[in-house]
Amino acid sequence: MIFPKKSLGQNFLIDKNIIKKIVNLTDINNKDVIEIGPGKGELTDQILSNKPKSLQIIEKDSNLFKILKLKYSNNKIIKIYNSDILKFNLEQITNKGSIIFGNLPYNISSQILVKIIKFRNWPPRYSNLVFMFQKELGDKILGKYSSKNYGRLSIITHYRLKLFNKFLVSPNSFFPRPKINSVVLHLVPKYDKNFKIKNIDNLEKVTNILFSNKRKMIKKSIEKILNINNLKKIEEIDLSSRPSNLKPEIYYRITELYEKV
Numbered sequence: 001m002i003f004p005k006k007s008l009g010q011n012f013l014i015d016k017n018i019i020k021k022i023v024n025l026t027d028i029n030n031k032d033v034i035e036i037g038p039g040k041g042e043l044t045d046q047i048l049s050n051k052p053k054s055l056q057i058i059e060k061d062s063n064l065f066k067i068l069k070l071k072y073s074n075n076k077i078i079k080i081y082n083s084d085i086l087k088f089n090l091e092q093i094t095n096k097g098s099i100i101f102g103n104l105p106y107n108i109s110s111q112i113l114v115k116i117i118k119f120r121n122w123p124p125r126y127s128n129l130v131f132m133f134q135k136e137l138g139d140k141i142l143g144k145y146s147s148k149n150y151g152r153l154s155i156i157t158h159y160r161l162k163l164f165n166k167f168l169v170s171p172n173s174f175f176p177r178p179k180i181n182s183v184v185l186h187l188v189p190k191y192d193k194n195f196k197i198k199n200i201d202n203l204e205k206v207t208n209i210l211f212s213n214k215r216k217m218i219k220k221s222i223e224k225i226l227n228i229n230n231l232k233k234i235e236e237i238d239l240s241s242r243p244s245n246l247k248p249e250i251y252y253r254i255t256e257l258y259e260k261v
């Protein structure tokens, strides 16, 4: 008997149509696949029936790990890790063209996404990401400039990922039933040659500093990292703007400058 652990975000998918819809977003036949947080193997079974070349799954819960080990003991293409995804070297096990799935634990899903966006090698080896998020977080990830959801997360996400597809999932598709709606995002990596940020950590730092006070004019916070004179190189910048009034491209330019000086 499995008692779902709230602390590990254990809401298991029970709706077979949704499971199929998620897995069918990409063609995984003969591809290397990774799944984060397989739980009892609901998505995993569907992934396997679509015949991937290999499947690597990472589950933190030791009880579920044991169940998965037993369940797939005769399966030669599956490799199961009992690890915390936030400490795990995901980049290392990613092969060229890998597809990464995850009905992610809600409490750490933005951290997982940021980890994957910050892979050292770019373009990355993975070709597709298919993740389930809390709907509200999904809105923040996609938040377009001048919308209420625009912010740090969408600026970083748009720098490296492009939305390919999305659909909503109702709480009724899970057990236990969560209180919130969910959304599945299908994202693909992008490589924008117009910007040359050397270290993506610096984009994270710049957005963190500027958004640390959303109501303040950016002039105040930007002085903490750059001499204002340097900013003259960015023509369109208005130092009296609030952080949410700066387009993503301006954040990328500020980060480039920050790296130069």
Ligand code: SAM
Binding pocket: 008, 009, 010, 011, 012, 013, 014, 036, 037, 038, 039, 040, 041, 042, 043, 058, 059, 060, 061, 064, 083, 084, 085, 086, 103, 104, 105, 106, 108
């Ligand atoms: N894949 C299953 C499904 O779709 O029904 C389970 C999804 S459930 C929302 C999230 C899963 O992630 C749980 O199995 C949970 O134990 C696991 N998990 C939670 N935190 C984790 C972590 N830090 N690293 C790896 N797995 C984690």
